[in-house]
Amino acid sequence: MSSPERTWKTIESGPHTYMEALHPVVRKNYGNWKYHEIPRPGVLKHVAESGDALFTVRAGTPRQDTVDMVRQLCDIADRYCDGHLRFTVRNNVEFLTPKEENVEPMIRDLEAMGFPVGGAGNCVSSVSHTQGWLHCDIPATDASGVVKSMMDSLYDEFKHMEMPNKVRLSTSCCSINCGGQADIAVVVKHTRPPRINHDNLSMICELPKAVARCPVAAIRPTVVNGKRSLMVDEAKCICCGACFGACPAMEINHPEHSKFAIWVGGKNSNARSKPSTMSIVAHNLPNNPPRWPEVTEAVGKILTAYKAGGRPWERVGEWINRIGWKRFFEETGLIFDEDMIDSYRHARTTFNQSAHVRF
Amino acid sequence: MSSPERTWKTIESGPHTYMEALHPVVRKNYGNWKYHEIPRPGVLKHVAESGDALFTVRAGTPRQDTVDMVRQLCDIADRYCDGHLRFTVRNNVEFLTPKEENVEPMIRDLEAMGFPVGGAGNCVSSVSHTQGWLHCDIPATDASGVVKSMMDSLYDEFKHMEMPNKVRLSTSCCSINCGGQADIAVVVKHTRPPRINHDNLSMICELPKAVARCPVAAIRPTVVNGKRSLMVDEAKCICCGACFGACPAMEINHPEHSKFAIWVGGKNSNARSKPSTMSIVAHNLPNNPPRWPEVTEAVGKILTAYKAGGRPWERVGEWINRIGWKRFFEETGLIFDEDMIDSYRHARTTFNQSAHVRF
Amino acid sequence: MEENKGASSCSSHGCNHSNGGRGEKFLNPTPMLDELEKGPWPSFVSGFKNLAERTKKPMLRGVMDQLEYSYNTKMGYWKGGLVTVDGYGAGVITRYSMIKDKIPEAAEFHTMRIQPPPGLHYNTAMLREMCDIWEEYGSGMLTLHGQTGDIMLQGIDEANVQECFDKLNEKGWDLGGAGAGMRTAVSCAGPARCEQACYDNLELHLHALRHFVGQLHRPEWNYKIKFKFSACPNDCTNSIMRSDLAVIGTWKDAIQVEEAAVTEWIEEKGVDALVNQVINLCPTRAISLQDGGMKIDTRDCVRCMHCLNAMPKALSPGKERGVSLLMGGKNTLKVGVNMGSLIIPFMKMETEEDREKFMKLVEEIIDWWDDSGLDHERIGETIERVGLRQFLDGVGLDVDINQVSRPRDNPYFKAKY
Amino acid sequence: MEENKGASSCSSHGCNHSNGGRGEKFLNPTPMLDELEKGPWPSFVSGFKNLAERTKKPMLRGVMDQLEYSYNTKMGYWKGGLVTVDGYGAGVITRYSMIKDKIPEAAEFHTMRIQPPPGLHYNTAMLREMCDIWEEYGSGMLTLHGQTGDIMLQGIDEANVQECFDKLNEKGWDLGGAGAGMRTAVSCAGPARCEQACYDNLELHLHALRHFVGQLHRPEWNYKIKFKFSACPNDCTNSIMRSDLAVIGTWKDAIQVEEAAVTEWIEEKGVDALVNQVINLCPTRAISLQDGGMKIDTRDCVRCMHCLNAMPKALSPGKERGVSLLMGGKNTLKVGVNMGSLIIPFMKMETEEDREKFMKLVEEIIDWWDDSGLDHERIGETIERVGLRQFLDGVGLDVDINQVSRPRDNPYFKAKY
Numbered sequence A, B: 001m002s003s004p005e006r007t008w009k010t011i012e013s014g015p016h017t018y019m020e021a022l023h024p025v026v027r028k029n030y031g032n033w034k035y036h037e038i039p040r041p042g043v044l045k046h047v048a049e050s051g052d053a054l055f056t057v058r059a060g061t062p063r064q065d066t067v068d069m070v071r072q073l074c075d076i077a078d079r080y081c082d083g084h085l086r087f088t089v090r091n092n093v094e095f096l097t098p099k100e101e102n103v104e105p106m107i108r109d110l111e112a113m114g115f116p117v118g119g120a121g122n123c124v125s126s127v128s129h130t131q132g133w134l135h136c137d138i139p140a141t142d143a144s145g146v147v148k149s150m151m152d153s154l155y156d157e158f159k160h161m162e163m164p165n166k167v168r169l170s171t172s173c174c175s176i177n178c179g180g181q182a183d184i185a186v187v188v189k190h191t192r193p194p195r196i197n198h199d200n201l202s203m204i205c206e207l208p209k210a211v212a213r214c215p216v217a218a219i220r221p222t223v224v225n226g227k228r229s230l231m232v233d234e235a236k237c238i239c240c241g242a243c244f245g246a247c248p249a250m251e252i253n254h255p256e257h258s259k260f261a262i263w264v265g266g267k268n269s270n271a272r273s274k275p276s277t278m279s280i281v282a283h284n285l286p287n288n289p290p291r292w293p294e295v296t297e298a299v300g301k302i303l304t305a306y307k308a309g310g311r312p313w314e315r316v317g318e319w320i321n322r323i324g325w326k327r328f329f330e331e332t333g334l335i336f337d338e339d340m341i342d343s344y345r346h347a348r349t350t351f352n353q354s355a356h357v358r359f
Numbered sequence C, D: 001m002e003e004n005k006g007a008s009s010c011s012s013h014g015c016n017h018s019n020g021g022r023g024e025k026f027l028n029p030t031p032m033l034d035e036l037e038k039g040p041w042p043s044f045v046s047g048f049k050n051l052a053e054r055t056k057k058p059m060l061r062g063v064m065d066q067l068e069y070s071y072n073t074k075m076g077y078w079k080g081g082l083v084t085v086d087g088y089g090a091g092v093i094t095r096y097s098m099i100k101d102k103i104p105e106a107a108e109f110h111t112m113r114i115q116p117p118p119g120l121h122y123n124t125a126m127l128r129e130m131c132d133i134w135e136e137y138g139s140g141m142l143t144l145h146g147q148t149g150d151i152m153l154q155g156i157d158e159a160n161v162q163e164c165f166d167k168l169n170e171k172g173w174d175l176g177g178a179g180a181g182m183r184t185a186v187s188c189a190g191p192a193r194c195e196q197a198c199y200d201n202l203e204l205h206l207h208a209l210r211h212f213v214g215q216l217h218r219p220e221w222n223y224k225i226k227f228k229f230s231a232c233p234n235d236c237t238n239s240i241m242r243s244d245l246a247v248i249g250t251w252k253d254a255i256q257v258e259e260a261a262v263t264e265w266i267e268e269k270g271v272d273a274l275v276n277q278v279i280n281l282c283p284t285r286a287i288s289l290q291d292g293g294m295k296i297d298t299r300d301c302v303r304c305m306h307c308l309n310a311m312p313k314a315l316s317p318g319k320e321r322g323v324s325l326l327m328g329g330k331n332t333l334k335v336g337v338n339m340g341s342l343i344i345p346f347m348k349m350e351t352e353e354d355r356e357k358f359m360k361l362v363e364e365i366i367d368w369w370d371d372s373g374l375d376h377e378r379i380g381e382t383i384e385r386v387g388l389r390q391f392l393d394g395v396g397l398d399v400d401i402n403q404v405s406r407p408r409d410n411p412y413f414k415a416k417y
């Protein structure tokens, strides 16, 4: 690993500096912005105390990029934005310019290159997602593929602003959910306890670590064919997959038994209601590459109902809180089942501790 | 116990029958009441579909009654109500008559006998409470005495309707709280682990029962002076007093260390907000017979603030939810302290999982 | 502490008084308790003193002395025991004094728990009969009512218990619950005197408690179990917090609206009041302001009762009435307060058949608990420990979204597919 | 399964294609992946294919083949390892193929995590430099950005890692975090382009990550710890749910109101919109309608941002600005989602001193966690297990009612009196 002929001495610099990355108009008005408007889908206009205006054009990317694509984006930034651009926390790219007249041509160029302009205001923005089969060591699916399939069907919702409020989506390739809580999330759901690869286990597993990793103490040491190994108490196991991260021989993934679940109502902003965690509303959806149509369909049902029924500013979870879960299931056609009743650590706090009832 | 000369053969009849207890007007309109009004404090007027009206006069009692007092109440019922009366779930007595003209004289008679008329509508009603030193085997105080002292100071609030909504109080003589959740509750708080009476213990205690009773597994068997006994891991013990109910040698009560805590915001009705549990807002108040002035004072502070600040229909807990806990403590002059941070089973669910903040 | 010097001279136990001097008083001085005779609220101490002076029952003097002693020492002095009546295993709360050497007159002071009529409706004849029997055999001291709903006849010697019970039982009274069995129940006024009542809770109360009368008198479950019957969601019996089986009236169809009365209400109180005190307080915003009037969207209504409470003349529960069953309520011990949780959203409760069906269900529920529960574990604790879903499966109840406030927020379950 | 027949003829591993015939294509056929070239959304598959055809890097062909294989078999085939650069213990995510016998071209496919500038602000020169280096040493495939905020340069052989790093480092880039240490952070656009920004999060981000640069490169704590910096409570970085240390801008004094702009807003949108979209959505009813206008009661405002979002021209955060620190956020693993909880309601964050004070505090917090935490236990889990109060005591932080949504509902504590 260490190269003896190294001449460069590492500078532990941490994050790259940002000052030189800021457009001069940004630098000038840093901390002194006054308000913003969204003049059209995908475009923000920020006005500073100084009177300066800054236009942002936002476009979707596949997130799994290439140097060629990044260079294309740089070309646009050089052409229209004095060489400045940024990315959003949702993998959209943003081009910043004080020149209003650059906005329309820039949009044209971006769209011509295949980058949809949108993702701002009350729309469905890009999906935050994860590594999948491309790179991770524990994935049950390929997040990028699911996302591509889903965004194809939500393309118009990205480019228009017809939702009651922002809609955030996420997708994750295992239950750990590196993709995060969102208005609607598509996350792999393990449905079987791990199968143990006893041949491998003794070689590759730090046994006490795997035992300690299990949140419900379902893993016990054992001996198989004379070799130290582990066993799982399947009655206890909650299929969380934590052990697989600690020990690759605890095989939780399975081509058929790894399914998808759909989650709704995650909200991280503090606007109005407090941030909220997501609730499961569908599971047992098949892991069906290359286009996962069942997943896209379920997400579509939810979005259709929300778009029709949500009031201004209501996020998905706020909409559900108003209309009630009963009606949510009715209007989306999804089915509430007994597995959706919480059984975990604070389950009691989710019981309906009241006579409030909806018929 | 069994008397050989018994002639009566027990009839396991369960609750006493009620039909004969109902006033004829009640029987006639049973299930067909239309609406009610509260024409003046302590008086309800119920009107039936048939047009019949029924007047109820409500009065406070000490709950710890005597046959003499009950006969006095019967005299009133005979005089004005054709021999019918009832009690409320809060130990108030109610006299029911269709004759409006009986209402005023009845009130006069009751007040003359020392029974305050009130307790209806937006007032402070009687305190639900418990046995105390008079009868229970595990009390740290005397609930009846606390209640009498408190109600002396709240006498006017019982007789008038000047609160934003109903105010329910309760008082209990140990942390078990047989008195129940209420808008404001005064409940004994144990502050020390039980002292173990090792001499007694082996004689009177079913050891495994006491061990099993502890919710935090703080009790372990041990041997003291050659006799089987128990010991408490004081670091673990949460001073709940559960062991004392199972074993009288686990002495949790103490003349100085048994204190009072004040709780607020309990609500059992489903009206508007869901029912809610109480929150602790003061503890370490002394157990100070015969009049417990510190307790009455703390309750008074809360009621004063609520009366001034509550909006129509807001129960104490709903008022606090609107103005926020920070302001509750400011306006009552009570002090929030670190012990009031939940540390029990679902503590995490009480953390402020948001950036919502009040200054 | 010094030795007992006799109850009538109790200088030794801190009461700081002697019975000499004022020979006209039956009671010993009780200066601490006497402080509780002051003030406008009716005084239980005065009541006790009057009773004692009139009846001259030594037990009353003893219990006053012991109470005074407790007020001085800030400790209680009763211990339990096992008094009961023929054939019953519960219903008498046994109390022996721990300081009978000091105060022998209240060496025994047992309480008989008596089940009142549902709804606490009485006629004076019933009460007078009870008082007479109680004065004959017991102290004459009583509580109307205990928190679980019993009449508590406080203060009787073991020797009198059986005969006192027989006399009471002849007049239609029976003992209430105690120990690990069915307990006495509480009902609100119900259809007898309330326009909100959605079912006949008095009838069901009588039915249910008779059904379980054996298990009430001979407790042999894991722990206690309590019914409470509130005829509407106002829950005037606090059933949600203090009963394992809270039977709460509700309705399924639309709230009945009397338009004329609505208009009258608004004319009298104004649109501001309509908005601020009714519309804005609906928990689910099911009510909207429409042309200066109100419109209720039934689908959004959760039967909280608020608008009906605010406008009793104008609004009343729908016509399709019945009960919800909430389970697992209990107060603080060990696990912290458990509010009851909605288990059965709706059941009709009109006919004898409805009631029988309900009793069968409750029996199944209790059987499950008896099998699955631990010692001293209330049914709500068992459900929490074992799992709500497992409980529903175990009893064969339907899953309903109304049972939870939200679906789970974690993926940690093993499904059956 | 059959033996490896070479990557360029992968009929054995289910791809159902051969590389013969169309000699003009560098890549093997990938019919499953090709399905993802359809549809309007930009396709990562097309991007990869174009890059591969242009650069002819075998690793790209290998990784496409392996991905196609995964699409067919519905399983992943990467396993971990321990590649890193001189002096560092983390920052390269090591991937070896489990099927290199079938597809040797992607036997190694490591990712270099690179820390971008705070706020993800770039100039094209920076990006082009990075791309050039990456194309020289790596696959040319990258992610902008990973969920933790890194630029992920995906696909490099161990042999090239050190030199690639050196080249990048020369240009001001450094590795990001991995393992049980400080992780890369995320900041929202912040004062650079947002009127809501309540502190300079870009500056603090740079400061904080430089402060902990050692612990980021040489992880040795119990588990990972993540910062995220959102300059206002809209929390555009989702910090509350996905960072142990969420630094969220807020303010202490009254919201600044520009009356003229309020009037203009109401004139344009109407009073109905004011009531329905602003006043009624304030979580604490801090806003009331007054003479057709709005009045905010600062004491009731919880700084949720809603009214400011709805009326950006008219309302802005107060002048006394700073940060709240929320702690313990993390996603689902083992305990279920933990949302961060408010620990420090307010700290000024204007000067270098403020930042230093903050860093000291965070060090104390991490020290406490390092002492009190278990292996693989995030700080939020430690706080939950040990107790919030114990944590506050341990770090010497003040107790504040803002830290909880309510005081406890059980009496189960031992107090110090």
Ligand code: SRM
Binding pocket: A035, A036, A044, A087, A088, A089, A090, A091, A092, A119, A120, A121, A122, A125, A126, A128, A165, A166, A168, A181, A182, A183, A266, A267, A268, A269, A270, A271, A313, A315, D119, D187, D188, D189, D190, D193, D194, D195, D196, D234, D235, D236, D237, D238, D309, D310
């Ligand atoms: C660019 C970006 C920050 C960044 O540094 O990257 C950003 C930028 C803005 N956000 Fe955001 N938000 C961004 C991610 C988020 C996120 C996180 C996320 O998307 O994962 C959230 C939290 C989402 C959640 O609750 O789960 C977020 C919650 C908000 C909110 C609160 C929305 C709500 O009502 O709950 C506002 C207020 C608003 O919409 O007016 C907001 C407002 C804004 C404003 C209007 C702020 C401003 O005045 O400039 C910016 C333009 C908004 C727009 O896109 O319509 N931003 N914003 C992010 C763009 C993501 C994207 O490409 O789609």
Ligand code: SRM
Binding pocket: A129, A130, A131, A135, A136, A137, A138, A176, A177, A178, A179, A180, A245, D093, D111, D113, D145, D146, D147, D148, D149, D150, D151, D152, D176, D184, D226, D241, D242, D243, D329, D330, D331, D332, D333, D334, D378
């Ligand atoms: C690459 C990335 C997903 C992505 O495509 O964006 C990712 C990928 C992995 N995550 Fe993650 N996590 C990534 C962001 C997250 C996030 C989001 C965030 O940081 O904002 C979370 C949720 C927030 C949180 O911290 O809880 C997240 C929660 C986890 C967890 C569960 C942590 C927990 O305590 O709940 C694990 C498991 C572990 O660490 O043992 C995990 C573990 C992993 C591992 C290392 C899998 C493993 O244990 O072997 C994945 C390596 C994939 C790879 O091959 O590169 N990853 N991971 C993200 C990091 C990129 C970057 O550096 O920018």
Ligand code: SRM
Binding pocket: B035, B036, B044, B087, B088, B089, B090, B091, B092, B119, B120, B121, B122, B125, B126, B128, B165, B166, B168, B181, B182, B183, B266, B267, B268, B269, B270, B271, B313, B315, C119, C187, C188, C189, C190, C193, C194, C195, C196, C234, C235, C236, C237, C238, C309, C310
């Ligand atoms: C008599 C009694 C039932 C009984 O069978 O004994 C009763 C009777 C009525 N209750 Fe009640 N409630 C009675 C105890 C309760 C309780 C339980 C308690 O006091 O411990 C509650 C639940 C309290 C709680 O939430 O903790 C209770 C919650 C209500 C409510 C809902 C109040 C709210 O807004 O939260 C109403 C509705 C209302 O006030 O209009 C109500 C309404 C009524 C009405 C108006 C019903 C009616 O139309 O007749 C009755 C007269 C009310 C009054 O006193 O102003 N009743 N009511 C109880 C009188 C107690 C007393 O003497 O003070």
Ligand code: SRM
Binding pocket: B129, B130, B131, B135, B136, B137, B138, B176, B177, B178, B179, B180, B245, C080, C093, C111, C113, C145, C146, C147, C148, C149, C150, C151, C152, C176, C184, C226, C241, C242, C243, C329, C330, C331, C332, C333, C334, C378
């Ligand atoms: C008498 C009464 C208080 C009163 O003055 O009204 C009472 C008194 C006692 N209760 Fe209670 N409870 C009384 C109603 C309640 C209630 C309220 C209710 O039933 O609505 C509760 C709260 C609701 C509930 O059931 O949780 C209550 C919760 C308890 C508990 C804790 C139960 C739990 O699981 O949380 C105990 C402890 C136990 O049973 O081991 C308890 C135990 C006791 C014991 C038996 C003390 C003991 O363990 O030795 C007390 C006997 C006192 C005595 O000498 O008579 N008592 N107890 C109430 C019964 C009178 C009656 O029959 O009408």
Ligand code: SF4
Binding pocket: A130, A131, A132, A136, A137, A138, A139, A140, A172, A173, A174, A175, A176, A177, A178, A179
């Ligand atoms: S969600 Fe799971 S499988 Fe996907 S990148 Fe994260 S750890 Fe890997």
Ligand code: SF4
Binding pocket: A193, A194, A213, A214, A215, A216, A217, A218, A219, A232, A236, A237, A238, A239, A240, A241, A242, A243, A244, A250, A252
């Ligand atoms: S999947 Fe989760 S619950 Fe099951 S054994 Fe592994 S760590 Fe334990």
Ligand code: SF4
Binding pocket: B130, B131, B132, B136, B137, B138, B139, B140, B172, B173, B174, B175, B176, B177, B178, B179
């Ligand atoms: S609250 Fe405690 S002390 Fe009082 S009666 Fe109930 S069990 Fe006895």
Ligand code: SF4
Binding pocket: B193, B194, B213, B214, B215, B216, B217, B218, B219, B232, B236, B237, B238, B239, B240, B241, B242, B243, B244, B250, B252
């Ligand atoms: S008081 Fe409670 S916690 Fe302490 S030993 Fe007794 S049962 Fe256990």
Ligand code: SF4
Binding pocket: C188, C189, C190, C191, C194, C195, C196, C197, C198, C230, C231, C232, C233, C234, C235, C236, C237
């Ligand atoms: S619970 Fe309902 S029906 Fe019963 S008395 Fe109260 S308001 Fe009336």
Ligand code: SF4
Binding pocket: B272, C281, C282, C283, C284, C285, C286, C287, C296, C300, C301, C302, C303, C304, C305, C306, C307, C308
């Ligand atoms: S009963 Fe309650 S939920 Fe139903 S409409 Fe009236 S206020 Fe709303």
Ligand code: SF4
Binding pocket: D188, D189, D190, D191, D194, D195, D196, D197, D198, D230, D231, D232, D233, D234, D235, D236, D237
């Ligand atoms: S978090 Fe606040 S300051 Fe940062 S970009 Fe979002 S709205 Fe602006």
Ligand code: SF4
Binding pocket: A272, D281, D282, D283, D284, D285, D286, D287, D296, D300, D301, D302, D303, D304, D305, D306, D307, D308
């Ligand atoms: S910021 Fe939020 S809490 Fe404060 S006044 Fe505006 S809407 Fe209300």
